[in-house]
Structure formats: structure tokens, C-alpha cells
Amino acid sequence: MLESLIFTIFNGVLYGMLLFMLASGLTLIFGMMGVLNFAHASFYMLGAYFAYQVSVFAGFWAALFLAPLGVALIGALTERYGLRQVHQHGHVAELLFTFGLVYVIEEVVHLVWGRTPVNYQVPEALDFTLFTLFTTDFPAYRAFMLGVAIFMFVGIFLLLTKTRIGQVVQASLSHPDMVGALGHNVPRVFTLVFAFGCALAGLAGVIAGNYFITEPGMAWNMGPIVFVVVVFGGLGSLGGALVGSLIIGLAQTFAVQMTFSIASVLADMGLAISEDAFLSGFWFLELSRIGPMLPYLLLVLMLIFRPRGLMGTRAD
Amino acid sequence: MLEVKGLHAFYGKSHILHGVDMNIGKGEIVSLLGRNGVGRTTTCKSIMGLVEPVGNITYNGEKISGMEPHQIAHRGIGYVPEDRLIxxxxxxxxxxxxxxxxxxxxxxxxxxxxxxxxxxxxxxxxxxxxxxxxxxxxxxxxxxxxxxxPELIMIDEPTEGLAPQIVKQVGEFLEQIASSGMSVLLIEQKLSIALKVSQRLYVMGHGEIVFEGTPSDLEANESVRKEWLEV
Structure with a gap:
């Protein structure tokens, strides 16, 4: 029990940090530009595919650096020549633009890499068991993923609080017009933030693509859950994105492990429910099967009871 | 230094400014007066590029209408918004x-x-x-x-909602920056401050300039004050 608890917490935190790598970029982009970027997880997918491609020629370590840069470049071009033009026509147009982009990127991935998963593997140097606790092996690659995620988190924090560009970004979160009137090139800051957010998503794709599977559906698997995280944590709030990522990460990981149902809990307390009882399907439903629904249920409840999310400041 | 000619501005479909003409010379303190909602803030924002201006705005002979706010700021214009936006x-x-x-x-x-x-x-x-x-x-x-x-600073209602002691400090501040040779465009409702610090005043009504003159001109012109300023 203790063993599975420890590993579940570890995996939950790891999954949460992975979510945060996407959520942080998404929430910053929203906070600054008011753009809800539906295509954010598509940049995560691009990161994984780029990493696969680079690793074929130059190995994993080159991919770790080059793939996020490639994604950042595509992000910058998307903002500069796509979103900025669409921006004049309002938020609905922007939303539809990013929605369209999801399909464009997916189809491009189909064309270039095909519809089946590509063979993107964990590098050999990291393909060993780091330690064994009780009876469970802990792969070194997981520790590496966690390390990258934490490094990235500290990096964002220092960048935003200790550097001037970070302060310009922070100021632009609340009053972009005023930042421009003080002489800062706000459109350029927007491009940088968008590219940076895409790079983070790309980096998440690089380190997760080989751990999970790199396939054209991966954007759709990750996208909705990242939206849950940022809405839950509060749109535009980086702290909220962190807390939201960890809560959703842990909740989902825990739920998958839970094999008990209302009936089994009642049975443990001496109140057995028979298989043919009224609504027996409900009583015997295992919590693990509700797991996938849990984040979206949290999202819906959050929007009803606290629309600005855990730590969001915007009322709109 | 700053010249505004036939400036129109729109918020969505509503037409806010109907051809504003004004100018500010080097080192000059100019006030833009008028009641709330007549377009004074919109005039400032249009000069700063925060609202898209339709018309011609030049600064030191260079056309700045159509530029981005940060480019206008780099030309030497500063803006202090009414809502502070800290x-x-x-x-x-x-x-x-x-x-x-x-x-x-x-x-x-x-x-x-x-x-x-x-x-x-x-x-x-x-x-x-x-x-x-x-x-x-x-x-x-x-x-x-x-x-x-900045060479020219536009200050929008700096004394609104402040305690008298602080209003006094703001007044001293305005006099101090004026004496430094900076040009100032002051948006005010309080006639007392505007009359004291400005060399020239504009009065705005319904998106147009309805009066232009010196403080003594305005003091002498009771009808303008009654029609466009007093509540």
C-alpha cells in the first residue's frame, strides 16, 4: 500500500509537471494576448515529432535542444504572420484560427510522418532502472523528465521575476497598452511570449513523446486536459497553472489506481449490495473508470462555482 | 512641436472625435478642458496611438498618426493615463x-x-x-x-479623486516639470489648476474644440465657461 502510494504520488507529480510545461505557456499567452490557443497541444506534438526526426540523424541530446527551437520558430511565425493579422477581427476569429491550426498541424503530421506511431525511443543512456523501492522499479528516464520539468519551472520563475523582459511580460499581463505607451515594443513581446510558450510545449513533447507514444492523436489526448488545468488554476495565472497541474496530475493518477467502488466500500463496512440491486451499475462502478471524466467534471464545477479559477484575477 | 489636424476617432461604430485641431509648442503648458465624455481622453489616446486616429498628427514635422504606441513613445511623447494603470x-x-x-x-x-x-x-x-x-x-x-x-507629456486628470493635500503636491509637480522646459498637455476638470499652470487652453465639447485662448481669455469669456465647463 505504502509502495503504491509513494509511486502514485511520484507519477502524479511527474504528470502534473508535464501538464505544467504546457499549461504555463498557454496561460501566459492567454494572460497577455487574451488568446485561448486551441493549438497549444499541437505544438507539443510537433515537439515530439521534431525530436524523433532529429534523433534519427543526430541523437536524442541534439533533439532535446533543437526540437524546442524548431517549435519556437514555428510558433513565432504563427503569431507574427497569422494571429497578429487575425487579431484585428476579434477574439472569436482568433479562437477559430487556432482551432483550424489544430487540424492543419495534424494533417501535416499525417503527410510527413504517416498515421501510425513513429519509433521514437527513450535514449539508451537513460534506459535503465534508477532504483528499486520495495518491489517496484523506478526508470531513470522518469527522473530525467522530472528534472527537466523542475529545471524549466525554476527557469520560468527566474526569467519572469529577475529579468527586465520578464517584468515587461508581467506588466503586459495587466496593461499591455500602457506598456506600449512607455515605449516597449509590445507586439514583439507578444511574439516572444508566444514562441516561448510553444517552445515549452515542444520541450514537453520531446521528453514525453518517447516515454508515451509519438502519434498523430497525441495532441488530442493532451489538449483538452491542459485546458482544464488553466481554467481550473485561473486563466492567466502562472501560480494557478502550477497548482492546477499538480492537482489534476495527482487526481488523475490516483483515480486510475483506485479499484474500489461504492459497493466495495460499503461491503468493507459490512453493508453488502447485491449484484442485482437497483442501479447496480452505478454502485459497482470502479473509481478508476471515472478517472478520465474527473478533470472535466472539475472544470465544469469550477466554471459554475468559481469562474475565475483557483488563482485567476480576471473577472471576464 | 505637436500638430493635430482634423482628428477623428471611433470606438466601434460610435464617432467620438469630429475633427479636432490643436497644437502644442515647445516648452508650452496647454490644458484641454471639458466635461466628462466630450473626448479629451480619446484625443490623448489617439495622439499616443492607443486609439486609431483618422486625420493628421505630426510631431516635430514627422507624421506620427498610424504609428505604434511604442514608436510614438520613442519619438518623445509620454502619456500618464487617467486610470493610472500601475x-x-x-x-x-x-x-x-x-x-x-x-x-x-x-x-x-x-x-x-x-x-x-x-x-x-x-x-x-x-x-x-x-x-x-x-x-x-x-x-x-x-x-x-x-x-x-519625454519632451511632451500628456497628463490625464491627475488630481481626480485625490485629497486636497495631494492635489497641492500634484500642482507643484506640474509647475516643476513645466519649469524644466518640457511641454505639457494637461487634461483637467478643475479650472483652478488649469488656469494657474497653463499658457494656453482648449475647451472641448461634443468631440470638437469649442474654445482656444489664454487663461485670461477664458476668464473673460463667461458664456464658454457656462456652456461647456460649469456643471
């Missing part, structure tokens, strides 16, 4: 530093000058700006714009 999450000092156009590049106005003008800001230097009082925020927002070393 940056929450940053300290007072960080807010001031963001007023500098390049990192660490102080112009004629330095951090110490801001602190000398308003010692309160130095006491609050490391305080998150969002917890400052209304008066302190007003001092901060004025000094923040000064840090960018």
Missing part, C-alpha cells in the same frame, strides 16, 4: 524602471529625482505597487512616464 505584481521601483525605455538607461529624470519629487515613493520603493494608495499611485504613474524622458 503594474500589479511589480514593486514601486520596478514600475518606475519599466518607465525607462532601455534597461538602466536613465535620461534627465533619474530614480533619485522621482524620489526627491515624491519622498513617499522612496519609502514605498519595495512595496507591491497594487497596495499603494490612490495618491501614491498617481505619483508613481506620473514619475513612471517621466523616467522615459
Amino acid at each position: 503594474f500589479p505584481g511589480l514593486t514601486t521601483r520596478q514600475n518606475l524602471e519599466l518607465g525607462m525605455k532601455k534597461s538602466g538607461q536613465e535620461g534627465r529624470w533619474k530614480l533619485d529625482d522621482a524620489y526627491k519629487l515624491f519622498p513617499r515613493l522612496e519609502e514605498r520603493a519595495e512595496t507591491p505597487a497594487e497596495v499603494l494608495s490612490g495618491g501614491e499611485q498617481q505619483m508613481l504613474t506620473m514619475c513612471r512616464t517621466l523616467m522615459g524622458d
Whole structure:
């Protein structure tokens, strides 16, 4: 029990940090530009595919650096020549633009890499068991993923609080017009933030693509859950994105492990429910099967009871 | 120095400015008066590029209408908005530093000058700006714009909602920057301050300039005051 608890917490935190790598970029982009970027997880997918491609020629370590840069470049071009033009026509147009982009990127991935998963593997140097606790092996690659995620988190924090560009970004979160009137090139800051957010998503794709599977559906698997995280944590709030990522990460990981149902809990307390009882399907439903629904249920409840999310400041 | 000719501006479909003409000379203190909602703030924002201007605005002979706000700021125009727009999450000092156009590049106005003008800001230097009082925020927002070393500063209703003691400080501040040779466009409702500090005044009504003259002209012209200024 203790063993599975420890590993579940570890995996939950790891999954949460992975979510945060996407959520942080998404929430910053929203906070600054008011753009809800539906295509954010598509940049995560691009990161994984780029990493696969680079690793074929130059190995994993080159991919770790080059793939996020490639994604950042595509992000910058998307903002500069796509979103900025669409921006004049309002938020609905922007939303539809990013929605369209999801399909464009997916189809491009189909064309270039095909519809089946590509063979993107964990590098050999990291393909060993780091330690064994009780009876469970802990792969070194997981520790590496966690390390990258934490490094990235500290990096964002220092960048935003200790550097001037970070302060310009922070100021632009609340009053972009005023930042421009003080002489800062706000459109350029927007491009940088968008590219940076895409790079983070790309980096998440690089380190997760080989751990999970790199396939054209991966954007759709990750996208909705990242939206849950940022809405839950509060749109535009980086702290909220962190807390939201960890809560959703842990909740989902825990739920998958839970094999008990209302009936089994009642049975443990001496109140057995028979298989043919009224609504027996409900009583015997295992919590693990509700797991996938849990984040979206949290999202819906959050929007009803606290629309600005855990730590969001915007009322709109 | 600044010339505005036939300026129109729109918010969505509503037509706010109907051909505003005005100019400001070098080192001149000019006030733009009028009741709420006549388009004074929109005039400022159009000059700054924050509202898309339709018409012709030139600054030192260069056409600035159509430029981005940051380009206009780099030409030497500073803007102090009515709603202050201090940056929450940053300290007072960080807010001031963001007023500098390049990192660490102080112009004629330095951090110490801001602190000398308003010692309160130095006491609050490391305080998150969002917890400052209304008066302190007003001092901060004025000094923040000064840090960018503008030649022309547009200040929108700096005394609104402030205690009399602070209004007095703001008045002294205006006189001080005026004596430094900076041009000032002051938007005010309080006639007393405007008459005291300005060399020339414009009165606005319904998106147009309805009066232009010196403080003594305006004092002599009771009908303009009655029709366009007094409540």
C-alpha cells in the first residue's frame, strides 16, 4: 500500500509537471494576448515529432535542444504572420484560427510522418532502472523528465521575476497598452511570449513523446486536459497553472489506481449490495473508470462555482 | 512641436472625435478642458496611438498618426493615463524602471529625482505597487512616464479623486516639470489648476474644440465657461 502510494504520488507529480510545461505557456499567452490557443497541444506534438526526426540523424541530446527551437520558430511565425493579422477581427476569429491550426498541424503530421506511431525511443543512456523501492522499479528516464520539468519551472520563475523582459511580460499581463505607451515594443513581446510558450510545449513533447507514444492523436489526448488545468488554476495565472497541474496530475493518477467502488466500500463496512440491486451499475462502478471524466467534471464545477479559477484575477 | 489636424476617432461604430485641431509648442503648458465624455481622453489616446486616429498628427514635422504606441513613445511623447494603470505584481521601483525605455538607461529624470519629487515613493520603493494608495499611485504613474524622458507629456486628470493635500503636491509637480522646459498637455476638470499652470487652453465639447485662448481669455469669456465647463 505504502509502495503504491509513494509511486502514485511520484507519477502524479511527474504528470502534473508535464501538464505544467504546457499549461504555463498557454496561460501566459492567454494572460497577455487574451488568446485561448486551441493549438497549444499541437505544438507539443510537433515537439515530439521534431525530436524523433532529429534523433534519427543526430541523437536524442541534439533533439532535446533543437526540437524546442524548431517549435519556437514555428510558433513565432504563427503569431507574427497569422494571429497578429487575425487579431484585428476579434477574439472569436482568433479562437477559430487556432482551432483550424489544430487540424492543419495534424494533417501535416499525417503527410510527413504517416498515421501510425513513429519509433521514437527513450535514449539508451537513460534506459535503465534508477532504483528499486520495495518491489517496484523506478526508470531513470522518469527522473530525467522530472528534472527537466523542475529545471524549466525554476527557469520560468527566474526569467519572469529577475529579468527586465520578464517584468515587461508581467506588466503586459495587466496593461499591455500602457506598456506600449512607455515605449516597449509590445507586439514583439507578444511574439516572444508566444514562441516561448510553444517552445515549452515542444520541450514537453520531446521528453514525453518517447516515454508515451509519438502519434498523430497525441495532441488530442493532451489538449483538452491542459485546458482544464488553466481554467481550473485561473486563466492567466502562472501560480494557478502550477497548482492546477499538480492537482489534476495527482487526481488523475490516483483515480486510475483506485479499484474500489461504492459497493466495495460499503461491503468493507459490512453493508453488502447485491449484484442485482437497483442501479447496480452505478454502485459497482470502479473509481478508476471515472478517472478520465474527473478533470472535466472539475472544470465544469469550477466554471459554475468559481469562474475565475483557483488563482485567476480576471473577472471576464 | 505637436500638430493635430482634423482628428477623428471611433470606438466601434460610435464617432467620438469630429475633427479636432490643436497644437502644442515647445516648452508650452496647454490644458484641454471639458466635461466628462466630450473626448479629451480619446484625443490623448489617439495622439499616443492607443486609439486609431483618422486625420493628421505630426510631431516635430514627422507624421506620427498610424504609428505604434511604442514608436510614438520613442519619438518623445509620454502619456500618464487617467486610470493610472500601475503594474500589479511589480514593486514601486520596478514600475518606475519599466518607465525607462532601455534597461538602466536613465535620461534627465533619474530614480533619485522621482524620489526627491515624491519622498513617499522612496519609502514605498519595495512595496507591491497594487497596495499603494490612490495618491501614491498617481505619483508613481506620473514619475513612471517621466523616467522615459519625454519632451511632451500628456497628463490625464491627475488630481481626480485625490485629497486636497495631494492635489497641492500634484500642482507643484506640474509647475516643476513645466519649469524644466518640457511641454505639457494637461487634461483637467478643475479650472483652478488649469488656469494657474497653463499658457494656453482648449475647451472641448461634443468631440470638437469649442474654445482656444489664454487663461485670461477664458476668464473673460463667461458664456464658454457656462456652456461647456460649469456643471
